[in-house]
Amino acid sequence: MLLCICAAALAATRPHYGGTLRVEIQESIEGPDPPQLGPGIPDLFNAFTITRWESGRRAVFTADDNAAGGRPFLDSVDVEMGRPSRDQAIALDTGKADIVQIEPADVRRQPPGRKIWASSPVRLIALVFSGVEDPRIREALALAVDRAAIYRVLLQGQGEISGALLPQWLSGYAFLFPAGADLPKARALAAAAPPAARTLALSVENPVLRFLADRIVLNARDAGLAVSIVSSGAAVRLLQTRVISADPARALPAIASSLGLPEPPRAESPEALYGAERALLEGFRVIPLFHLPDVYAVSPRVKGGPGITPLGEWRFENLWIEGGRP
Amino acid sequence: MTFRTRLLLIFTIAVVASVGIVEWVGSGTTRESFERAETQRVDALVAQFQKEFDRRKQGIVRAVDGIAGSDAMLDLALATDYAPNYDDARSLAAAHGLGLLELVAGDGSIISSAEWPARFGYKEDWLPGRENWRSLGAFLKREELPGGVTLALVSVATVAAGDRKLYIVGGQELDREFLSTLVLPAGMRALLYRNLTPRFSAPDLIDSSGPVPQTALLRPLVERVIADPRETARTVGRGADAETFHALPLTGYENNLLGVLLIGSSRRSLVELESSLRTTGIVVAAFGILMGLALAWWATARITRPVRRLAESARKVASGNWNTTVEIASEDEIGQLARSFNRMTHELVEQRERLVQTERVAAWRELARRLAHELKNPLFPLQITVENMQRARQSYPEQFDEVFREGSQTLLAELANLKQIIGRFSDFAKMPAPEMQPVDCNALVAETMKLFEPQLAAARIAARAELDPNLRRVAADAEQMTRVLRNLVLNAIDAMPQGGTLTLRTMALSPGVRLEVSDTGQGLTPEECDRLFTPYYTTKTHGTGLGLAIVQSVVSDHKGRISVESQPGKGATFRIDLGS
Secondary structure, eight states: OHHHHHHHHHHHHSOOOOOEEEEEOSOOOOSSSOOOSSSSGGGGGGTEEEEEEETTTEEEEEEOTTOTTOOOSOSEEEEEOSOOHHHHHHHHHTTSOSEEEEOGGGGGGSOTTOEEEEEEEEEEEEEEESSOOOHHHHHHHHHHOOHHHIIIIISTTOSEEOSSSSOHHHHSOGGGSOOOOOHHHHHHHHHHSOGGGGEEEEEOOSGGGHHHHHHHHHHHHHTTOEEEEESSOOSEEEEEEEOOOSOHHHHHHHHHHHTTOOOOOOOOSHHHHHHHHHHHHGGGSEEEEEEEEEEEEEOTTEESOOOBOTTOOBOOTTOEETTSOO | OOHHHHHHHHHHHHHHHHHHHHHHHHHHHHHHHHHHHHHHHHHHHHHHHHHHHHHHHHHHHHHHHHHHTSHHHHHHHHOSOOGGGTTHHHHHHHHTTOSEEEEEETTSBEEEESSOGGGTTOBOTTSTTOSOOGGGOEEEEEEEETTEEEEEEEEEEEEEETTEEEEEEEEEEOSHHHHHHSOOOTTEEEEEEEOOSSSOOGGGEEETTEEOSOOTTTHHHHHHHHHSOSOEEEEESOGGGOEEEEEEEEEBTTSOEEEEEEEEEEOHHHHHHHHHHHHHHHHHHHHHHHHHHHHHHHHHHHHHHHHHHHHHHHHHHHTTOTTOOOOOOOSSHHHHHHHHHHHHHHHHHHHHHHHHHHHHHHHHHHHHHHHHHHHHHHHHHHHHHHHHHHHHHHHOGGGHHHHHHHHHHHHHHHHHHHHHHHHHHHHHHTOOOOOOEEEOHHHHHHHHHHHTHHHHHHTTEEEEEEOOTTOOOEEEOHHHHHHHHHHHHHHHHHHOTTOEEEEEEEEEOSSSEEEEEEEOSSOOOHHHHHHTTSTTOOSSSSSOSOHHHHHHHHHHHTTOEEEEEEOTTSOEEEEEEEOO
């Protein structure tokens, strides 16, 4: 009897072929062809072949029998793009999706026992100035933002507070960059600036970041800065970029490039890297705020995994679906 | 102005005044009644609106109490970490139909805000300062939102869990959406002024569609309520666009004026009703006036017709037609007047006939007396002469021839005198019609003066002629006018037995001429003046009394006028006007 039960348990946990993995993400990737680089959909090309591409809406991949690592267990992966968080949560609850992307702040709202895959904090949330010439205003805004309150409440303690471009887990020196708020100093700096300079527009191109922007506006107001939120084209932008390499010497230039900063000199040592990053942040052209992980909620049907790496790359070739194919 | 016109004018004034007074009083009373009814209606509507407003307040209180009474709020009050609940307010507000909801910790820190989620951690310092929020019910509060300051109707509920507290602040923004959800009676609208700035701010005066475009009319009312926060009513606008606004001050929990609610009631229906009444009144008044005028026209015609007949008859009587009578058509005062008029004319005719009869008798008597007197004077010498001739033939035949010769001369003289007397009477009876031709009156006067020169000289009378050289010829019978002048000169000579001055005067009139014969004799009394032209009347011991009667007859035949001016002892002046 016991042997029978153990055999059944082993059979249930044993990988098997078949089934379609249904994935929903918030991002909507536009283009005639699917992207080839970066985490997410491009990672599927390692073991799958794209069979259907609907720009901004849907991508279907089927298992590549000739994949370098062997044929994946899944027959196919069906990715739906541009799905709001709420719809994704419903789809997951009703069994219409197997993997959905969630915000770090939503982790604590997930029902008990829900399987969560999270990367390391690889997404950098930062304020980037492109038209504000008065450094006092930039520094005032940097000092006004109450990162701790945002981290505690809006991010629900997920990710990291950061004043650095590279996350602590990657560089090891991020804690050296100040990330605390100093409202009196921020007020003094703002008051010293001309009144016209105290009025700023903040563009938030990623709607997911809007809830952060609202709090930043409130903090800025406390410092005497009038900040209004616009959709695009403002002198101050709240944006997100990501670490694309586990090598900090390669990650820093990539982040600097994505933020419009000058390319830092090649750093061979952590000290040099620190110096290069410090130089990039001089003048408050970029105000790093947080490093956040990629987080996915996963259906219990999905076996194997985790399906993502610390850098947030998709590794679905080793996943299988419960009851996928007898 | 005729009597009828005057009467018609009086009737018209009376009708117009009566109709005007009735219309004025009627329309005034009606307008007052409608104004009173309108005021009552507006008061009722305002009361209805206030009930609706109170109902909304109670709804907010119930919703907030409902949230506060939930287990979730009790758990939240006991929680040590509020971070997981920072977004609770939004869903709670949506579930309870609240536009605004904040969950606030006991120290005043915002745990979650539906209207401004980013405000978590900020302090609501006003909350911990008061204990009995529930007793306030729903109240007004300045509310800070991402878009700016606004006015909100909020209620506060407190959840107590041991020594821990949780405040639930929920409500509705008082904005155009709130106004649009108020159930308003027809013809009413609600406006809200949000008193958020020290001075009047036009964009803060809103209605259910947004900022009110025309605020100039309402600004004084709002400013008055702000200065003196009491319920006030005022009508703004004109005509059908006028509205009566009841301004209700809205105060916050600290009794500070935060808003002014304006409940407008259109006066269009009242104005249209009044306009309709005015039009109807004008039409009725015009009809009444026209009817009144027509009736006045008819009545005046009916009233004045007998009067006009009386007037016409009186004119006829005045012109000599004494037999005129008036038809008696009624028994009223006019009928009595007509009857009296007829009686009067009848009596006048009778009296005239009696007078004529009397005058005729008197004239005959006077004629008889004159005839007797005139004939007796020559008859008496005739009788004496004949008796002397008879006595001489019997007693003194030798002297008979002498007596007969003298007697026959006397008889012939007296017979001639009788003949002359009879001729005068005959002349008066046979006065010929004048033969009119242009006559130079100055020449007539001169001829007459020349004719009487010897006689005047014998009577020691100085004759004087004052002739107007500008005298124009006048149509007259020269022979008859010469006779007139002679008679007047003879009368003047008789009036001056002791001598005197005779003046003949001519003067031009416009038109016509005037002839005057003046003497300096003994003059006439007024009674003599009155009877002077009566036939057979004379003041002299001799004469027939026909001279001045003939003069008057001739002047009358010439369509002229003769008058005398005299005072006893101061002479007399006879004045003749011709051709005027």
